[in-house]
Each structure stands twice: as C-alpha cells, then as structure tokens.
Amino acid sequence: AQSVTQLGSHVSVSEGALVLLRCNYSSSVPPYLFWYVQYPNQGLQLLLKYTTGATLVKGINGFEAEFKKSETSFHLTKPSAHMSDAAEYFCAVSDRGGYNKLIFGAGTRLAVHP
C-alpha cells in the first residue's frame, strides 16, 4: 500500500531563508507525486506535481521539488522564504494505475519569521 511521510510537523524559518519541507513515499512502483498548500481557513491548492519526465518540478510562488527515486523522496524547496508562504503544506501520492485516489501526508506547518 502507498504511504507518505512528511518529516517535521512544524518548520520555522526566517524571511529570506531557504525553505525545505521533506516528503518520503512508499510505493511499489514510481507514483505520481504532488504538493498542496493550505492557507488558513481555505481549501488545499495544488502547488506542483511530478508525473513523468524531468525530475525537478517547478510550481507556483517560486517553489520547486525534486523527485529522487533512489531516495523515494520528493522534498519541497524555495530559495527565499516570504511572509506570505506561512501555511500548511501537504505531500500526496497517487497510484499510476488506480482510480486517481490521492493519499496525503500529515502535513507540515511552515512559519516564517521577520
């Protein structure tokens, strides 16, 4: 069965610092991978996704993630944090051959300090 592990339920960075949110997955075959962001009192928004091709994926708001098959990881990064990045981030995995069902990680809450 597929699963997603997000390391660190809370991450705190200073404005302008590197953001690194970690995600590892468990799957018998390379899955589709997603990052979603949830701002307070809102639904989840798709940040970026990996399906096939280039393993470095760029998303909205300057975020990017790299699929590393050997490490079964899909970590999310942003070179310079902005106050507006404060939110909760969810990593998710989808079965390539299945019913498009997404399995979400537990989420990482990102705080950005001035």
Add this chain to the structure above:
Amino acid sequence: DAGVIQSPRHEVTEMGQEVTLRCKPISGHDYLFWYRQTMMRGLELLIYFNNNVPIDDSGMPEDRFSAKMPNASFSTLKIQPSEPRDSAVYFCASSLLRQGTDGYTFGSGTRLTVV
C-alpha cells in the same frame, strides 16, 4: 469556472441533529471526493465517486454518515445523528482522471461544529 463550491461554509448544530453538507464539483470533472480534516487525524478520505457512482466508501466512519451524488453537478454528505466528535472541516474535491496526473481541485470546506 467558479471552482468547487461547498455550502454552508460554517455549520453549528446540536448533538443529535441531522447535518447536510453540499458540494458542486467543477463541470466536466468525473471524480468527486469527500475529505474530513481534524487536528488529530489530519486529512481523511471518507468516500469518492466516479461518474456519480460511489467507488470506495471505506473511509466513512460509521452508519451515521451517508453520501449521495444524484447527478454530475451535486453531492451531499449527511450525518444523522450528529455527535460532538464529528466536529471537523469537511472538504469536497473534484478531478478529471487523466491517468492520475491531474490532482484535485478542493472546495473551501465546511467547518462543522457539533455542540
């Protein structure tokens, strides 16, 4: 498109009352999902539909919960009778299957409080 629309945004009800949450998916999307989000359990998939047919309801916590999708543009999640432990944010999401690549579009959620 206006996105996935959920109503109401907030619902406060007394224990034992029936609660109905509503969702309008994006036009043309053939999958619809109901999730529940709590601090303790995170995001839980309750049930999902494909072309209005329930595919997997294994996440529905108990018989008090039921979901329907009478047509492609409307779904409901009903809790009867409601209990305080049902307090959570309930999200509806829809997607268009393209070999699983599209991800979901989420609604803004319904915050349910059962007192």
